Amino acid sequence: MKNIIECDFSRGKFSMADRNQKGWVFDLQHFSIHDGPGIRTTVFLSGCSLRCKWCQNPESHTVKPVLSFHADKCTACGDCISTCPENAIYIEDNRIHTNRALCTACGNCVPACPAAARSIIGKEMTAAEVLKDAAADKIFYDGSGGGVTLSGGEILVQPEFLKAIIELCREAGISTAVETTGNADWTIVKDTLKDADLVLYDLKHMDPAAHKSGTGAGNKKILENIVEIKKELKIPIFIRIPLIPGYNDSPENLNKTARFVREELGDDTPVNLLPYHRLGLGKWEQLEKGAAQFEAEPPSDEHMEYVRSFFVQYGLDASIGG
Ligand code: SF4
Ligand code: SF4
Incomplete structure (x- = not known):
């Protein structure tokens, strides 16, 4: 692990990260290749502000174990x-x-x-403990263009912890990607994500009412925040869309989503289409939360290609998978 004095000052944002900032983590996966470029360590922070009916990680809903x-x-x-x-x-x-x-x-x-x-x-960790674990694979990040991905849950539920991990990684020369729905006030988004190197931003539905019925929250802040990240923070963005059969794969919603990405974020914004899967259904039983609220057959390869074609029509670089 690099010492704190070996910081990258190139973006002029050096700050003394709080190594002892504590937070809750529900999983930590090494050698991940689906959560951003290269080989990565993905740290899953506990807590979520949404309640998507198709949630594959219901163990992340609360911050506590x-x-x-x-x-x-x-x-x-x-x-x-x-x-x-x-x-x-x-x-x-x-x-x-x-x-x-x-x-x-x-x-x-x-x-x-x-x-x-x-x-x-779920377990409590300090930001320094997260860094120590993640830094063990730095040689693989450097060789593959990878780094650390902070995911959830929704990472913005633990802003101080998130911020401390991002800062420590940066000071150690480790690239960070953050996966978020952006469902928080802009001041929190700006303050916590400003030092991240890549934003993986989840878009679930363009219609406010449908977004609320599917996730429990409206999409106003979510759509506003991604535009602000682009304009003000100038961090590269990958859009990630969980493709939920019968929920967000109508031609109307696909057209609206593709148009939004093209017009508000630009045609250099990659789009990852993530097919719905059923791997998390058993977790609902293990947590004794009752049956999952949403079940469907995963979309076929042909359907995913059909979905992808909407984004291609708008000149976007759309791919299937993370
Ligand atoms: S069920 Fe197990 S984890 Fe829960 S309070 Fe009892 S001993 Fe503790
Ligand atoms: S009753 Fe079931 S859960 Fe409890 S100790 Fe025995 S095997 Fe384990």
Whole structure:
């Protein structure tokens, strides 16, 4: 890891990052190749301000950790019941249940389970700890044009933590990409993202009412903020669109989205079309949140090409996948 005095001053934005700033992380993946250019470490920050019905990471919804329970592994031995200080675990109909309203995600029950059916998702880290983990792969970033990607959840839910990680990476000579929906006040977006090297910006729907019904929030701030990032922060942008069958793949919405990107961000803005998948559906059961609110068959290759053609018509560099 490089020392703090080896900073890149080229953009004139040096600041003393808070190495001890704490935050919550629900996953950290090395050698990622789908979250920006080159080989990357993707750090998934906990917490999200949206509630997309097709969410593949429901464990990211809250900033604090959450208990995950694999019912298919559980043998109903009952060993976990007495370990819970909140009396949240009980057996009914020969099956183990957890009263989620009582569970504090303390983790006491995890080592008690001989079947490894219980785990805690999410841990608190300092920005320096994140950097130390990510910096171990710096040689791969340098050789591939990669770096660190901050993803979520929605990264803007933890702005101070996010900002500290970006600053520390920059001081260590590591490129950063941020994946965000931009659903926050502009002052927060500007303050936290200004030192990032690349913005991977999620657009889900152009119609305000449809955006709200699909994600729980309107899209006014989201559309305004991406234009401001382009104009004021001048950071390269990749647009990422989760292609949700029957939700945002109508010709009307595809035309509006492509026109927006072309007219507001420019034809040099790459567009990544991310096909809906079903890999996260089991997580809803493991968190005992009930069935996922949205299920569909993944779009075919032909349909994705059809979707891509709308963006190509507007002169955009659109690709399928991350
Ligand atoms: S994580 Fe803690 S509070 Fe939650 S069920 Fe396990 S022991 Fe009980
Ligand atoms: S200890 Fe594990 S296997 Fe036994 S009842 Fe609890 S969750 Fe199920």
